[in-house]
Amino acid sequence: MKVPFVDFKASVIGDKAAMLAAIERSLDGGSIILGAELAAFESEFAAWCGASHCVGVGNGLDAISFVLRAWGIGPGDEVIVPSQTFVATWLAVSHVGATPVEVDVEPDTVLLDAALIEAAITPRTRAIIPVHLFGQTVDMDSVVAVARRHGLKVIEDAAQAHGALYKGRRAGTLADAAAFSFYPTKNLGALGDAGAITTDDAELAAKLRMLRNYGSTVKYHHDVAGYNSRLDDVQAAVLRVKLRALDEANADRRAAAARYDRMLAGFAPVGGLVTRPDCAHVFHLYVVMVDDRDGVLQRMKARGVDAAIHYPVAPGDQKAYGMAAGRVSAIHGRAAAARALSLPFWPQITQEQQVAVVDALRVAVRREQAA
Numbered sequence: 598m599k600v601p602f603v604d605f606k607a608s609v610i611g612d613k614a615a616m617l618a619a620i621e622r623s624l625d626g627g628s629i630i631l632g633a634e635l636a637a638f639e640s641e642f643a644a645w646c647g648a649s650h651c652v653g654v655g656n657g658l659d660a661i662s663f664v665l666r667a668w669g670i671g672p673g674d675e676v677i678v679p680s681q682t683f684v685a686t687w688l689a690v691s692h693v694g695a696t697p698v699e700v701d702v703e704p705d706t707v708l709l710d711a712a713l714i715e716a717a718i719t720p721r722t723r724a725i726i727p728v729h730l731f732g733q734t735v736d737m738d739s740v741v742a743v744a745r746r747h748g749l750k751v752i753e754d755a756a757q758a759h760g761a762l763y764k765g766r767r768a769g770t771l772a773d774a775a776a777f778s779f780y781p782t783k784n785l786g787a788l789g790d791a792g793a794i795t796t797d798d799a800e801l802a803a804k805l806r807m808l809r810n811y812g813s814t815v816k817y818h819h820d821v822a823g824y825n826s827r828l829d830d831v832q833a834a835v836l837r838v839k840l841r842a843l844d845e846a847n848a849d850r851r852a853a854a855a856r857y858d859r860m861l862a863g864f865a866p867v868g869g870l871v872t873r874p875d876c877a878h879v880f881h882l883y884v885v886m887v888d889d890r891d892g893v894l895q896r897m898k899a900r901g902v903d904a905a906i907h908y909p910v911a912p913g914d915q916k917a918y919g920m921a922a923g924r925v926s927a928i929h930g931r932a933a934a935a936r937a938l939s940l941p942f943w944p945q946i947t948q949e950q951q952v953a954v955v956d957a958l959r960v961a962v963r964r965e966q967a968a
């Protein structure tokens with residue numbers, strides 16, 4: 598049986614008739630840029646997260662960098678980031694002219710290790726960006742406690758964690774601000790690029806509204822040299838419809854993840870990641886750790902199973918950053934980059950498809966062991 602990595606029609610487009618109706622509603626309302634659909638989505642998403650404000654922007658990368666810029670972070674400043682994440686977390690820091698300083702991740706969750714943060718703080722450190730990678734939250738009490746001791750800001754990178762809970766509170770409400778991406782394959786995805794920031798800080802929200810719109814609040818009057826990065830109303834209309842189905846989709850992801858857990862239990866060559874007891878995971882991805890990962894992936898693909906890698910190169914090892922290969926700040930981040938394998942995963946994946954994936958994985962791993 599062939600299994601795709603993601604079923605694009607089922608999981609990205611979903612209810613096509615409802616998508617088309619949403620687009621039509623936006624067009625009929627004359628709502629295109631900074632209009633009523635965006636305003637409605639912003640208030641609905643803020644309420645869903647439990648945050649006071651939501652500001653829609655063009656993508657998740659801008660969401661992070663606009664917050665850093667609004668906080669006045671720039672050249673000469675340092676921002677703490679995890680050693681393994683999608684590179685956008687680091688790029689956001691670079692885009693404001695600041696320096697990303699990496700702190701290693703925990704080996705069993707691939708989440709920022711809060712216990713290592715303090716040692717990386719210098720007089721130049723201004724902020725910390727914990728990333729809720731793969732869909733579960735970082736140990737935020739520990740991160741926020743370190744930040745408060747040192748007078749640092751904290752922005753959650755919640756691009757993979759729409760709806761994840763930490764001690765009963767939703768991602769997006771766990772720090773000074775949070776950045777979301779609505780890239781089509783995210784747990785909440787638009788039909789194009791989109792992103793948002795949530796925060797309880799009204800002053801920050803006002804600055805972000807200015808930054809996304811050429812630094813302007815009054816048309817043709819520009820208080821700061823801002824950007825053009827807005828969440829389009831057509832995308833907002835689509836997101837409003839998808840938001841209503843998100844709790845159910847996240848529950849389906851949890852059920853599918855539990856099925857994989859059961860199927861893989863006791864199969865020693867494949868290591869699972871740990872789900873933190875104080876977190877409700879939303880499984881943006883279902884990731885396992887295997888030796889000879891690239892060979893395993895190739896053999897699975899040869900059997901028609903499209904597994905994937907998130908992410909094969911740690912940000913500090915990218916040409917854009919080129920940090921020293923032997924550095925101790927990325928021991929676990931680099932190990933995750935070498936061993937992590939994302940199994941085909943989307944809310945509607947069937948048990949039958951998952952059986953085919955696990956069969957292919959078992960065969961691919963045994964070949965590696967026999968070789």
Ligand SMILES: *Cc1c(COP(=O)(O)O)cnc(C)c1O
Nearest residue numbers: 656657658683685686756778780
């Ligand atoms: C997707 C993602 C981003 C960037 O979001 P875009 O909308 O693609 O710019 C940032 N951080 C993480 C962890 C992501 O997964």
